[in-house]
Amino acid sequence: MQNGHSILIPILFLFIVGCQRQSETTDGNLTIWPQFRGSNCSGHAGEGQNLPVKFSTTQNVxxxxxISKGYSSPxxxxxxxxxTGCDVNKKELSVFCLNRDTGTMIWEQVIPVEKVEKQNKRSWPANSTVATDGERIYVYFGSVGLLCYDFVGEQQWTVSLPIPKTRHGMGTSPIVTGELVILNVEDKNDPKIMAFDRRSGNIMWEQKQPSLSKLPPESxxxxxxxxxxxxxxxxxxxxGHDYQTGKRIWWFNTATCGGSTPVIANDILFVETYAMLGExxxxxxxxDYVSLVNQHDRDNNLMISKGEFPTDLAIVNRPEMGGSYGRKPLKEWFKDFDTNKDSLLDKTEWEKTVDDLTAFYQEHGLVAIKLGGIGDITHTHFLWKVIEDIPEVPSPIVVDGNVYMIKNGGIVSCIKADTGKxxxxERLGALGPYFSSPVVADGRIYISSRKGIVTVFEASNKLKILxxxxxxxxxxxxxxxxDNKLYLRTEEHLYAFAN
Incomplete structure (x- = not known):
């Protein structure tokens, strides 16, 4: 039997290494951005960065x-x-390394696949951002699993994982903490969080996640x-999970679909708990069914076929997104409402449809949670909530005591981090959908619309667009x-912008 000291020493060592490895990305180092949104997904650059405010396809380039198409971040x-990138037609995934000084390709690894992960029409099979510990890189593709390469492009290990079943395609990215690579695998049939040894790829633990609603798990x-x-x-x-074992330590229940990534400041967690019908x-x-039949039952059989179903009814209408992004016609879900599969909606099916949809009228919001609790902290550690104009995809950012969030249509909100005030x-004047998250350097926030407009504004109590x-x-x-440069990926190019 091991004595207490022999057990405690390796545990303490792993925890210290974890803290050290995490601190390597938070010490203001100007030459690393080791994962999605940099240090701990914060979106913050090191101090003293001198970035251009104005730039274009020809200015300050x-x-x-x-590069090949992909939505992963540098x-x-x-x-x-x-x-990373993906050629869907060729069924080829790619991982590549560029020289930061020149933008030239150092190496590229192409991974052919038999089947490409299914995505929605606004996503892409190369969503996940690479993570690195300075020795190796860790790459996740829903179509393959988790891969590890060294800095010269030699593959070190691979963990094959089933293609996850999701609504939109996987959007999570791996992180490295201590000796572990962590991956959030929210397959709707097998949701779990997994930890891998960063050197060997061995699975150190995995924690199953529960299903909390009649909708499938999602993150x-x-x-x-x-x-x-x-x-x-x-x-x-x-x-909150234990880093060493994956055990659930605390949980906070809320109406949300798990679309963005939280941020932490002063031991407070800020989470945009978005729900599609949350406002x-x-x-x-x-x-009601009588009105539906009276207006649209053209063949007078007291039921509604798909051809008769009105096109002006939408499950959600978000005009701020513009075009097809902002409107989801209810007719697209006709086969889901037609539970007996006779290609007709009767009174019972329509009333169930109405009940199911109105059940999703749950209030969402930007939530502030005091960290440090155990068990169910839904009420005990709740600080405040802002319920209007919550982003669907972009993560929030905290700068100098304020929380900023950007939603579709270019609507930016600024909230006091300590009070929720x-x-x-206000509107930025850059319309359309937003999928990119904000980043900050030298008191200036940079945010990109999907249409390609990058707005720069001051991090202050009033909106000042630069x-x-x-x-x-x-x-x-x-x-x-x-290193005083903004590395920004468009659909087909990577730019380095500098003064």
């Missing part, structure tokens, strides 16, 4: 290089930039780290900031 370690969030805990944001809850202005007014909510820069291409990836 340090270099520009063509991962930077000293002179290396790591990215597109990247884990964040606090005080030896891994924090996972998923449908219906935010959870009254998004609620759909549905007719709204300081301003520039709106049009890159004339789609932007879904979040930028990286390293």
């Amino acid at each position: 340090f270099w520009k290089t063509s 991962c930077v370690w000293e002179n290396h930039i790591f990215l 597109y969030s990247t884990p964040v780290v606090w005080n030896g805990q891994l924090i996972i944001y998923r449908r219906g809850e935010i959870v 009254p202005k998004y609620h759909v007014i549905l007719p 709204l300081l301003f909510r 520039a709106k820069n049009d890159l004339e291409a789609e932007i879904c990836a979040t930028p990286a900031i390293v």
Whole structure:
């Protein structure tokens, strides 16, 4: 039997190494951006960065290089930039490394696959951002699993994982903490968080996640780290897990689909708990069955076929997104409402449809949670909540005591981090959907719309827009900031912008 000291020493060692490895990305180092949104997903650059405010496809371009399509963000370690891509037609995934000074390709590894992970039409099979510990890189593709390469492109290990079943395609990214690589695998049939040994790829532990609603489990969030805990944001809850074992330490229940990634400041967790019908202005007014039949039953059989179903009814209407992004016709879900599969909706099926949809009218919001609790902390550690104009995908950012969030339509909100007081909510004047998350350097926040407009504004109590820069291409990836340069990915290029 081992004595207490022999057990305690390796545990303490792993915890100390974990803290040291995490601190390596929080010491203001100007030449690393080792994972999605940099240090602990915060979006913060090191101090003293001198980035250009104004830039374009020709202005303040340090270099520009063509790359394969993907939505993963740049991962930077000293002179290396790591990215992923996918050629859907060829069924080829790619991992590649660029020289940070010149943008030239150092190496590329192509991974052919038999089947490409299914995505929604606005996503792509190369969503996940590479993570690195300065020795190796760790890459996740839903189509393959988790892969590890060294800095010269030699594959070190691979863990094959089943293609996850999700609504939109996997959006999470791996992180490295201590000796572990952590991956949030929210397959709707087998949701879990997994920990791998960073050197060998061996699975050290995995923690199954419960299903909390009649909807399937769902999460597109990247884990964040606090005080030896891994924090996972998923449908219906935010959870703190023990770093060494995966055991659930605490949980906070909330209406959400787990789309963005939380941020931490001063031991407070800020989470955008978005739900598709989470605000009254998004609620759909549905007719009763008699009205539906009276208006649309053209063949007078007292039932509604798909051809008769009205096209102006929408499950959600978000005009701020523009075009097809903002409107989801209810007719697209006709086969789900037709439970007996006779291609007709009867009174019982329609009334169940109305009941099911109105059940999703649950209040969402930007939530502030005091960290440090155990068990169910839904009520005990709740600090405040802002319930309007909550982003669907972009993560929040905390700067100098304020929380900023950006939603579709270019609506930016600024909230006091300690009280939840709204300081301003205004439009940036850059319309359309937003998938990229904000980053900050030298008191300036950079945020990209999917339409390719990068807005720069001051981090202050009032909105002061400094520039709106049009890159004339789609932007879904979040930028990286390293060594006085902004590394920004468009649909087909990676730019390095510098003064």
